[in-house]
Amino acid sequence: MSPLPATVPAIVRTRVRAAVRRRASMSPRAAEERALLLRLLSLLTQYPDDELSEQRPRLASAVAALPRSPAARELGRFMDWFTAREPDALARHYVETFDLRRRSSLYLTYYLHGDTRRRGMALLTLARRYRAAGWETDGAELPDHLPVVLEFAALAGPGPGEAPLRLHRRGLELIHHALAEAGSPYRHVLSALLSLLPPATGADRAAVAKLAAEGPPVEEVGLDPYGAPTDHEPYGQGGFAPPGTFVPPPPAPPARVAPTAGGPREEGRR
Template structure:
C-alpha cells in the first residue's frame, strides 16, 4: 500500500472553515504552527489570516458561531459547497455528488451520511492526503470558485476571506501557467464549450474517459462553468450582498 504524506496546511485551512467550537479555538496555536512550518501558504496570505486566527482565540464562542451562521448558512452566495456555485439546484448536481463520492472512496476517504461531498472543508481535508502536485492541480480547478468566495467574503469583514486567499496562494505559478496554456487550446466559441460540457460528467481524479473519472474531463466541465459563475452569483442591481 502506498503511504501518502499528509499535508497539515490543507487540514489547517479545512479546520478554519469549520463551525467554531471550543476544540477549534484550542487548536489555533497548532494550526498557526502548521501553516508556518510547511510554508505552502505565502507569507502575505498568512498575515491576512491573523485577524481570523485572533478572533478564534479570544472572541466569545457564541459570537463566533453566530457570525459563522450569518455568513455561510443564511445565503447561497457564500455557500461552502462547491457545486452550489456550478450547478445550483439543477439535477446535474446530483451526478456530480456521486462522482465526487466515488473519487473520495477510490482514494480511501469515506464520507459520512451527514456530510455532502462538495463541502469545501471536506474537500480540503481530502487534499491533505493526496500527493502535493495532485492536490495543487485539483485546487487550481476550483480557483475560480475560491476567488469569488474570497471577493464576496472580503465585503463582509468576517476574516474568512483570508482562508480562501491562503488556499489560492498554494497554487504555484507554474500550475497557473500550464492551466492558461491548456485553456488557450480550447475553443472560444460558447456553443462548442457548451457541447463539451454537456458531454462531460462532473468527475474528479485519475483515470480515462471510459471509466468516467478523468481529471481532464473534470477540467473541461469546471472551465465551462467559469463563464456562468459570476453571472449566476452576481448581486442584483440595487440589492445588498446577501
C-alpha cells in the first residue's frame, strides 16, 4: 500500500490511518482512500477561517492526488474556485450560503424533523452514537452539523460511520439542489458526497421534491437559530434565522416568602 502523499496535512494523515485500522470490510488501500475523501469533505464544508484558508494549497494538492473518480472530479472543480478567491470573499459566501439560507443549512436533522421535539431526540441519539463509537466531539457544533457527521464517517468507517449520512440522504439531496439553484460552487462538494452514497430511489426523489415544496415539519420548540421562517423570507426563498437571533423568555419572578401567624408561606405560587 502506497503511503499518503506528503502534501496531505499531517492531521488528515493521522486521522485517516486511525480510521483504516477500524475497517476490515475493504482493502486497506480502498479504506484509506475513502477515509481521506471523507475527511477532505469534512474540511471543505467547514467555515473557511484563517487556518483553513492558509491550508488551501496543501488541500488542493491532496485533492489532485486522489484516484480518479466522480467524487475526485467534483472536488477538483470546487478547488479551482476555492483556491482562487480571497479569504474574505470565501467567508462571506459561506455565511450567505449556509447560515442565512434555510434550504442549504448544514444541520441535517432539520430536514428530517424540522423544528419539532423529534429533532431534539434525533440530536441526542446522534451524540450517543458518537460516544458509543468512542468519539467525543469538542461541542463547538451540534452533532448533526455536516462537517461533524463527515468527520465521524471518516473515523468510524462505511458501516456505522456512514449510517447518519445514509439516513439523511434526502436532506443532502435538498442541500445539493439548493446550492445548484443558487449557482454556489459548494454544489460540487455535495455532488462528491452524494456520489459515495447508494443511488437515490424514486421514493427519495419524490420525498425531496415534497420537502422542497412544503418544507420540513413545523413545531416551534426553541430552536430558532436553525430556521424559523420570516415574513419577508418564507421557506424556499432562503429564509434562515441567523445565529444569535433567539431571545430567551425572561425568567419568572422569584417566589416571595411572607411571615404569617401560622408560619411562613410562599407567595406567587398556586
